[in-house]
Amino acid sequence: MPQRHFLLYKPYGYLSQFTSEFEREQRKKRFLGELHDFPVGTMAIGRLDEHSEGLLLLTTDGQTSAQVRSKDIEKEYYAQVDGLITDEAVAQLQEGVEIGLRDVRYQTLPCQVRRLVEAPALPPRGRSIRSDRHGPTSWVSIIVTEGKFRQVRKMTAAAGFPTLRLVRVRIGEITLSDLQPGEVREVSELLPAAALAE
Template identity: 75%
Template sequence: MHRHFLLNKPFGYLSQFRSEDAREARKKRFLGELHDFPAGTMAVGRLDEHSEGLLLLTTDGLASERIRRKDVEKEYYAQVDGLITDEAVALLQSGVDIGVEGGLYRTLPCTAFRLPAPPDFPARPRKIRDDRHGPTSWVSISVAEGKNRQVRKMTAAVGFPTLRLVRVRIGGVTLANLAPGQVREVPDVVALVLGPAPAGSQLA
C-alpha cells in the first residue's frame, strides 16, 4: 500500500530528505526533520529553499509522474516589491521572456491577478525587509509549467521582484489550513490533484 502526504513546507527547508554532501547536511534543513516519513517517500516536484507552501509527497513513483505532467496547474501567491500595476499583471497573463538554461524562454499564457488584500500567512522566521524600503503587494499566478524559479523570474521580468513566494494550490489540492511544517496524510493524492479545485480562497 502506497502512502501519500500533504505538507506546508516552511521557509528555509530544502525539498529533499538528506544530502550526501557533509557540509550541506550540517548547514541545511531537510523534510525528514518535519515528520517520520516512511522509506521511499519522495517529493512530487520541488520548492526552493526560500519558497514556502504546498508540497506533495508520495511513495508511489507513478503517482509522482502523473502529477508532474504539464497539465496540472499550480497556483502561487507572490509578495512583490512595489504596487504591481494592471499593465504588469497583463504581461504576466500573456507570457514573458525569462532566462532558462542560458537562453530565453517565453512563458505560456497563465492566470494572474492582484490580490485585494495580503493573505493571512503566519509571519516568516526571517523578516522580508524593512518597511522603510517602500510598499509591497501580492499577486496570484497560476501556471501549468514548471521551469526553474519560474514565478520569481516572471515577476522580475515585469519589474516587480518577488520577496516572498507561497504555493497555495496544485490541481485540486489547496494549502487550506495547514500550518507551516504541518503534514497531513491522505488516501489518494492523485485523485485529489486531478479533482476540481475548491471555490473561494485557497487558504480557507
C-alpha cells in the same frame, strides 16, 4: 504494500529533499526528514526552493508523482512583490515573459494572474520580509501549469516586480487549507482515481 501520500506546508528555509550529496550542504541546510518520519521511498513531487514556502506533496508512488507534475495540473502561488504591481505588469505575466534557464532564454506559457486586493491570511514567515520603510509591496496570485527552475520568481522579476515572498497555495484541487508551516497530513490519495486513469 499500499502507497502512501502526504501534504506538507514546507516552511521557509528548508530544501525540498531528504538529503544532499554535498557534505557541506548536508551539515548546514535543513531537510524534509526533520519535519516528519516519512516512510522509506517517499519522494517530493516537484520542488519549492529554500526561500519559498507552502504546499508540497509527497508520495511513495512514482505514477502519482508523474501525474501531478504533468501540465494538466494547475499550481497556484501567492507572490508578495516589491512595489505596487501595475496592470501592464499583470498583463505581461499573463501573456508570458522571457526568463533565463541556465544558458538559454525561455518564454513562459500564458498563465492566470490577478492582483490580490488584500494581503492573504498566511502564517508569518520565520524570517522577516523587510521593513515597510523600504517602500510598498503588493500581492498577486499566479497560476501556472509548468514548473521551471525558480520560474515564478523569475517571471515577476522579468515584469519589473521582484518577488519578496512566495507561497504555493494550491496544486490541482488540493489547497493549503488550515495547514501550518512544518505540519504534515497523510491523505488516502492526491488525485481522483479518474485523473490517474487518463
